[in-house]
Amino acid sequence: MLKATIEADIFRETIDAVSALVNECRLHVDEKGIRTITVDTSNVAMVSLELSASAFLTFAAEPCEIGLDIEKIRSMMSMIGKTDIVSLELDDSGKKLKISFGGYEYSITLLDTKTIRKDPNAPNLNLPATFEVPGAMFYDAIKASGMVSDKISLAVSADTCVFTMNAEGDSDRIKRELAGDDVHYITCADARSLFSLDYLKDMGKSIGRAEKVQIRLGTDHPVQFSFVYAGGKGSVGYLLAPRIEAD
Amino acid sequence: MQFVEFAAICNTIEETSSRLATADILAEKFPLLTEEELPVFVRFMRGKLFPDWSSEKLGFGPNLLYDALAYVIGKKRSYVVSAINNAGDIGKVVESLLEKREQTMFFSEELDLLDVNGRFLQMAKSSGRRSQQERLRSAQYLLSNATPLEGRYLARLMLEEMRIGVGEGVVKDAVSKAFGVPSDVIEHAHQALNDLGEVAFLAKTDPGRLTEVHITAFRPVKMMLAQQGSITSMVETHGKLAAENKYDGSRFQFHKSGGKCAIYSRRLEEMTASLPDVVGMLDKATDHDVIIDGEVIAIMNGKPMPFQTILRRIRRKHDIGDATEAITLLPWVFDILSADGETLIDLPFRERRRILESVMNAYVAPQIVSDSAEEIEAYYHASLDSGNEGIMLKVLDSPYLPGNRGKLWIKIKPEVDTIDLVVTGAEWGEGKRAKMFGSFLLACQDENGDLLEISRVATGIDDSMLSTLYDLFKDKIIAEKGKTVTFEPDVVFEVGYAELQKSTNYEAGYALRFPRFVRLRDDKDVSEIETLDSLTRRYSLQNKEE
Numbered sequence: 197m198l199k200a201t202i203e204a205d206i207f208r209e210t211i212d213a214v215s216a217l218v219n220e221c222r223l224h225v226d227e228k229g230i231r232t233i234t235v236d237t238s239n240v241a242m243v244s245l246e247l248s249a250s251a252f253l254t255f256a257a258e259p260c261e262i263g264l265d266i267e268k269i270r271s272m273m274s275m276i277g278k279t280d281i282v283s284l285e286l287d288d289s290g291k292k293l294k295i296s297f298g299g300y301e302y303s304i305t306l307l308d309t310k311t312i313r314k315d316p317n318a319p320n321l322n323l324p325a326t327f328e329v330p331g332a333m334f335y336d337a338i339k340a341s342g343m344v345s346d347k348i349s350l351a352v353s354a355d356t357c358v359f360t361m362n363a364e365g366d367s368d369r370i371k372r373e374l375a376g377d378d379v380h381y382i383t384c385a386d387a388r389s390l391f392s393l394d395y396l397k398d399m400g401k402s403i404g405r406a407e408k409v410q411i412r413l414g415t416d417h418p419v420q421f422s423f424v425y426a427g428g429k430g431s432v433g434y435l436l437a438p439r440i441e442a443d
Numbered sequence: 444m445q446f447v448e449f450a451a452i453c454n455t456i457e458e459t460s461s462r463l464a465t466a467d468i469l470a471e472k473f474p475l476l477t478e479e480e481l482p483v484f485v486r487f488m489r490g491k492l493f494p495d496w497s498s499e500k501l502g503f504g505p506n507l508l509y510d511a512l513a514y515v516i517g518k519k520r521s522y523v524v525s526a527i528n529n530a531g532d533i534g535k536v537v538e539s540l541l542e543k544r545e546q547t548m549f550f551s552e553e554l555d556l557l558d559v560n561g562r563f564l565q566m567a568k569s570s571g572r573r574s575q576q577e578r579l580r581s582a583q584y585l586l587s588n589a590t591p592l593e594g595r596y597l598a599r600l601m602l603e604e605m606r607i608g609v610g611e612g613v614v615k616d617a618v619s620k621a622f623g624v625p626s627d628v629i630e631h632a633h634q635a636l637n638d639l640g641e642v643a644f645l646a647k648t649d650p651g652r653l654t655e656v657h658i659t660a661f662r663p664v665k666m667m668l669a670q671q672g673s674i675t676s677m678v679e680t681h682g683k684l685a686a687e688n689k690y691d692g693s694r695f696q697f698h699k700s701g702g703k704c705a706i707y708s709r710r711l712e713e714m715t716a717s718l719p720d721v722v723g724m725l726d727k728a729t730d731h732d733v734i735i736d737g738e739v740i741a742i743m744n745g746k747p748m749p750f751q752t753i754l755r756r757i758r759r760k761h762d763i764g765d766a767t768e769a770i771t772l773l774p775w776v777f778d779i780l781s782a783d784g785e786t787l788i789d790l791p792f793r794e795r796r797r798i799l800e801s802v803m804n805a806y807v808a809p810q811i812v813s814d815s816a817e818e819i820e821a822y823y824h825a826s827l828d829s830g831n832e833g834i835m836l837k838v839l840d841s842p843y844l845p846g847n848r849g850k851l852w853i854k855i856k857p858e859v860d861t862i863d864l865v866v867t868g869a870e871w872g873e874g875k876r877a878k879m880f881g882s883f884l885l886a887c888q889d890e891n892g893d894l895l896e897i898s899r900v901a902t903g904i905d906d907s908m909l910s911t912l913y914d915l916f917k918d919k920i921i922a923e924k925g926k927t928v929t930f931e932p933d934v935v936f937e938v939g940y941a942e943l944q945k946s947t948n949y950e951a952g953y954a955l956r957f958p959r960f961v962r963l964r965d966d967k968d969v970s971e972i973e974t975l976d977s978l979t980r981r982y983s984l985q986n987k988e989e
Contacts, residue, residue: 219569219573219577235549235550236580236583237577237580237581237584238548238580238581238586238587239548239549239550239551239552239587240546240547240548240549240580240583267571267572267573271571271572316549316550319549335570341568366519389766392514392546400592418549435549437546437547437548437549438547439517439545439546439547440544440545440547441545
């Protein structure tokens with residue numbers, strides 16, 4: 197059972213964060229809120245999202261799992277006005293979700309949760325460098341890097357505590373260093389890994405909206421991004437597997 | 444079955460040249476597979492991802508494969524392309540490049556035959572904004588998890604070209620042997636089901652059902668084909684025969700069931716959306732659920748138009764509305780395979796014809812029945828005069844044999860020296876044709892379906908056809924070296940020539956003198972091109988005449 201209302205903006209950010217990586221997901225619903233964890237088609241990127249019941253205007257739920265075609269919902273998003281209130285209601289059969297907003301009522305057929313890949317276990321990672329940067333600053337650097345290369349190295353130097361993003365193309369290079377007030381370290385340690393910009397660009401849009409994003413980085417290890425939205429009542433985690441340079 | 448094991452079997456078979464030994468290897472493996480794995484295994488062995496009746500496509504060409512591979516190994520696309528240009532065999536290039544990989548994953552998984560199949564199905568059904576990206580990521584996933592040898596066969600499967608010498612015949616023999624089912628039962632079931640995977644599945648699980656299979660609506664079966672022959676020898680052998688016009692059109696199979704209609708091409712591709720008018724005409728012509736065989740011809744200003752006109756319509760996917768006004772299409776139906784759920788292919792032709800006439804209130808192709816060679820000869824000339832290609836002679840007792848090119852249907856048409864060959868490559872043109880392909884390299888096939896080059900053709904192609912051909916081939920390029928490009932071999936040309944000569948310049952051992960392009964045969968599959976055997980026959984026939 198699920199019957200809830202939510203502000204359009206929060207609904208949009210929720211859908212965008214997940215649809216950046218996957219077309220469908222399994223949503224776990226209970227009285228505390230909604231959450232999902234899922235891995236992309238190529239097993240290279242992972243997204244987890246939690247939105248607490250208090251982020252909704254009204255929220256009533258009993259524990260259940262629903263299979264969402266995120267891509268369908270995303271494509272309908274342009275119909276939703278900025279100030280609309282979106283109401284969500286699971287029908288009695290549990291096979292359809294009614295999404296109502298601004299005079300529209302959209303009934304979407306849910307996916308059989310059996311056909312969705314089972315939830316991945318988030319890997320236990322030892323990532324030595326942990327720090328926070330402004331989301332927009334990070335996303336800008338990703339966008340710029342995309343102009344010269346398809347991969348980027350993210351590195352922290354323990355000596356200088358500078359966070360360096362470096363993208364090298366065939367002929368051109370873009371480097372962005374963040375230091376001083378722009379980076380807040382929780383632990384400063386040596387770390388350097390290489391990542392595909394393809395995935396970072398997808399994740400970057402949601403990251404860019406966050407005031408601060410926490411980055412955890414290791415050497416030739418995955419990178420983890422976490423940030424909150426909906427006034428701290430929602431949280432998103434992205435995990436991206438590194439590229440290992442062949443010599 | 445782990446995919447690595449599947450790859451090892453493919454490798455063994457690839458190194459086996461004997462057809463018999465190949466069938467033995469398969470017959471030994473079939474019983475070890477689960478009910479779910481068997482049909483997939485059978486299709487994969489032949490480089491098929493879907494049943495033969497299915498119009499489903501993976502939507503994955505060589506270009507996406509290059510992108511996926513470049514991504515996984517962390518090299519530029521151009522590096523991959525040049526490796527393929529140097530080696531030629533995509534499978535083997537993938538195998539050697541996969542030794543080094545750059546992208547890591549959260550979970551590396553050993554590939555399983557059914558998972559691989561599942562990924563392919565997912566790729567085929569993906570649509571919308573991100574479909575290309577999703578296909579690419581699926582391919583990246585597969586290549587990231589594959590051992591180099593698995594990579595070789597994954598790449599070939601993605602391009603649906605296995606080329607390990609497993610043909611339909613070998614699979615049928617192996618199924619028969621593995622499950623102790625007589626080969627005629629296998630053959631018959633295959634004709635109706637048009638999916639060797641399902642035939643193998645039934646042979647394993649419930650062989651009794653193989654004799655009861657029915658032709659089902661919206662699962663097209665292969666069309667019955669005809670050999671060349673002569674009127675006199677047919678009359679001598681069979682006496683009374685049916686003679687019908689041989690239309691210069693495009694063969695189709697029309698299905699109607701439960702108020703729904705679909706039309707399929709000779710290659711069993713669904714053409715319902717391209718031919719809405721023809722579908723509508725046939726729908727109105729019967730109240731029964733039917734599967735019928737026929738040919739559609741094009742008429743403009745009351746005159747029959749050449750076959751090319753129809754192909755242009757079929758190839759066209761947009762602006763159907765405009766095209767339907769310029770030319771009229773007219774279907775002629777001449778056989779019926781199923782009526783109101785009952786499979787009719789085992790009935791004699793005369794009986795099927797009676798049923799066809801009773802269920803259709805229009806478009807039944809005219810026919811004469813005669814045992815007089817003179818009368819048939821006159822019918823032949825009248826048919827030619829009214830713009831047809833010739834006539835078809837059909838044995839009245841003959842069943843409908845899907846996919847069979849036997850002696851029960853004979854085509855009579857004027858001698859023309861044209862042959863159907865597959866295009867394997869081309870050279871870029873010169874001057875104002877520099878951005879087009881100038882001459883095309885053609886191949887025939889040997890008995891294993893291996894392609895042998897036999898000729899080049901450059902004449903007979905006008906500017907508009909050149910640009911059509913450029914559009915058709917530009918996404919089929921698998922290798923490029925200097926001015927020469929290699930294509931995925933799946934487009935068939937009909938080519939005319941003055942004489943067939945022995946030659947050491949081409950792999951086939953023959954060459955065409957004065958080859959000229961006659962037309963595109965979009966309706967023909969690469970498996971239907973000229974064989975080395977029939978070339979040899981042509982050669983001896985030609986020399987006898989001199």
